[in-house]
Amino acid sequence: MALHARTQPDRIACVDLATGRRWTYAALDEAIQRAVGVLETGHGIEPGQRIATLARNSADLAVLQQAAMRLGAIFVPLNWRLASAEKQAILADCDPVLLLHDTALEMAPPKGCMSIEVAAFTAAVEAQVQAPRRSLPASDAPSIILYTSGTSGRPKGVIVTERNALATAVNFGVLGRVGNASVFLCDAPMFHVIGLITSLRPPLLQGGTVLISPGFDAGVTNRRLADPALGVTHYFCVPQMARMLRDHPDFAPSNWTALTAIFTGGAPNPAANIHWWLAQGVRMVDGFGMTEAGTVLGMPIEADRIASKAGSAGLAAPTIGLRIVDDAGRDVATGEPGEIWLSGPSITPGYWNRPEET
Template sequence: MGGAIDHVGLQARLGPRRLAAVDLASGRRWTYAELDAALARCARVLVDRGVGLGDRVVSLARNRVVLAILHLACARVGAIYTPLNWRLSAAEILALVEDAEPRLVVGDHELARVGLDGLSLDGLAGEIEAAAPLDVGPFDRDRPSLILYTSGTSGRPKGVLLSERNLDQTALNFGRLGQVTHQSVFLNDAPMFHVIGLVTCVRPPLLHGGAILVSDGFEPARTLARLGDPELGVTHYFCVPQMAHALRGHPAFAPDRLRRLTAVFTGGAPHPAADIRAWLADGVPIVDGFGMSEAGTVFGMPIDIPGIDARAGSAGVAMPGVLSRIVDADGRDCPPDRAGELLLKGENLFSAYWRRPEETAEAFDDDGWFHTGDMVRADADGFHWLVDRKKDMFISGGENVYPAEIEAALAGHPAIAECAVVGLPDARWGEIGCLVVVARPGLTLTHDEVLAHLQPRLARYKLPKLTTLMDALPRTGTGKVQKNLLRDLLLERSPA
């Protein structure tokens, strides 16, 4: 048997009849032999369509297994797969297409929505079925195979360039953290334009010979039914905390049906300790971690309920192959329990931002450390806590204030559905905290009530000076609060 020497190709030799992938919407199934053959035929389709070394292949579509096939086939022929966030506006998507300059565009109905010409996913699937396989042989795993556009919480999204070696290291890192084996079954309904949906939920099981069940989207009732279905046999589920919260809050939530899971894994945003402990009380390990588009899986908690309970809210310990430092404003290493900026090195790290040489140079120091912009602290045992984004920190009366700390202290307030804190300029204090609250239906909240809740929990200098109510917080397509937009909105309301 010929074929490229990649993880799917290897698993096709080790266990050709073992289940590799299921498209839940259509019911289509692939063994490893069938998936390997599909990659070889998709490689032929790409080459026949003129896609070559370094060319970008853009996709705009809801989750399907064919997207994973396309990405892995791009790697085999040296092309760069570039999935776009279909939740963005038409203007935002077209700007990313202009930035990527693709050789080929594929997608579903989202193409028509934004006025973009391209090959339909059904058309691509048909071409793959009809094509002759292309045996590309071993290939350079250091060449870029993926561009992931960052969420753009602080401005225009940047394209993160990742190689197969980078993605391999993330698969190894999460595989070690998540106890992934050839018997693992991942349910994936995180969007496959995001590092969680395309990388963390796909690469570790395929590296180890497990299976991926690809869902076309997150629906709490349907997801709960699938997680509890013994026929599907799901062992791993990865989501953002908002999704985990929606699962626990759904009337169909039945923890007894979830106990075959190795764990529910969360990342992408801070996870309140109270929410984590609620899952633990139901006997379901909920493993928080930290990762990013530029670095994949970085930290993770152990799959151990007492250990998680003892440090609920921690993002865990560094994974194999990840070097990390926490430094102060002068670049000195911080002692345990003191917050500083997280710096990273390792084979998981991206090589550059696409066509952004100045921003790439700014992101790495002279010793090759990547400056994440995340403020983190670590205890003496190497467990890490996310404090906030460096750019979100503000200085009030000479003291550093981290909005995420205030937001976490408000997480259990009965009147608050969600909230965010931003720093605004102030003549007396330099900056002051402004709390923006989305109240629960039928409820309201005053500033005095906020202070009464926070005063026993936080130092006085951390208390917000203003509280304002809004119907919703501005978010990116991946659910992150766009604090730059929120800050601009508040300044427009009250420029003084």
Template structure:
């Protein structure tokens, strides 16, 4: 029995899913039946264990139902980034070779061949949904392609057992119960959108509210709606900052939120403290496609304030360690690569077994590629991606640490730094800046003077480029390889 079937038996008439875009809702018993119908339909279409079912669609109730239906018939759900170009999506389809491809208007816009996902409910109306094969926790049920900041996406394979670990970890980290109401706006081709925003709340008997995407003014209105009653909302720091920029922003209207959950990118302390000063728990966390939810901050404002910028501690069902370049456990406060062990870990990279094997240490720890420090309170702070670190004059430079300082400058809206070759120092920093909307021209001399008083000399970027926007992928992460190409 899966968690949705349990809740359908345990609280059949409780409201389970609301789809705001199409003004639809289902109780647990109704949504469980819908998933069963979808699963039976897939079997009728000849889907067998291990077959892939791809989906190119914005958030909607059918995406979640199709995902859960695939698990019930041992198929593998493959959600794809609808923001990609046709060539990019076709490359992923060539890689995963799906038996079926479902899509919406986003798939149609790029000329992709697909079956309309909005026909699924009508196409399955006459199906009973009762004759299903046995549920299997250990069968592969999901391939999540990475967000591709390196330009080389890879598909992380999960089973229902590994995904359940994320549910259990998230339940503790996010304080989820039957009264929780999650607004799911993060794209459902991403671990936050499809897993963290969906499964914990349904598992615990709460309510899932689905939105087709983030529009700051509309999102703020929904978060402020006391009747809708949202308790949890996932976003990246840039989205949280965009909410504060809205003319209608009033923190009083958000006091009912249990947590504004952020992740996916470094979160500057200055931005965190703006929320804390308004009495709102902005809770940073950390995870990835390969691991699900790994770390989370407590929800108490004073604890967040003491360790602002940290991403929290790990739940009891997994273990984390930090290792230096020589493979030694680092001392408290020192940087080291985050390595993970636990039943939450993915089972492989689709058709990339060598890459999967190389992602683990000899003693079985997954190498995340992220550098972090652990403070005296036991909370971790992600310093940077290991691959983003560069060495200038023999000193390690972590761009994210520099970016956090730059973001405190009054003229800077957002920024990113990369290492570029230098004849004298080996590598030096190149800073990319997006100015605040009221800044006509960046005071570069003033910025450099500010940085000189806040950073070691070797950390100060040697060049600065002003941009209108930073290049980002579908998950909101800055594409640093694109920035590097622009100055190569």
């Protein structure tokens, strides 16, 4: 971010679609440094402490996460859709000292935790002077905690380091052909790896532009994909969201003239569905990832390659080491089933407060 602020300061880095606010790379870098000042001098945040959020997508959350990272604090975005008891359990587990929220809290924050509305934090950032620059924390220190959905038990906090996030940005960026001219529409929730990391980090790493919306709406997203003024080149969603796009009256893929591809993950995507999208002139690029590993696999974006392997999750990302092994840990032969073993810099160091499950 700081490099782009120096080399292409006037390029648009981020647009908050709900408010229309826009940041150049220079302005975004300055906002992050002001946010560091708010966290440090206004709230006494220290390295290693957790900052939690209960809020819908906004550019303010992106600024907050980057400021927390520069300070050495840990950003913990909670799923605001959860029941109150589930939120309280996660807050008890991560033990934050600051909680940002965009609607009235339905429960008291944990003991020792300050709470502040996102709007108040934004106002404080705008009034704050930039904090002095300092060396960044170690790249292998915890930077983000993303809680899993808890499908196999109670939610686990996946630790994400900046080394992990950078590797995911490289992995998806290479597979998805994200570059300096890319415009990435993000309306996947920013409490999920797809929203917070996969949709934001690749374009910002490359000096592209990210458009942050408060959330998915089939009609609004259809219109944004067709809007030449926005020029969306990349969009990531789960297959269910793609189905809602095609079922909406405003679905007009012939107008998605800037789009490189729709990228999907998070659920199976049948070959017949992918072929249907190809017939509409839209490349649907499926892949596989995990909160614990970021982007793992991805299809090539060429239409003929997609058609010939529709239904496949694709090829291993560049920093991913992948083996398929049998019960004894031996590599299986081509075409044989087995268990996937992963390695590489995108793999989490573990679960927060769960050494036995790590």
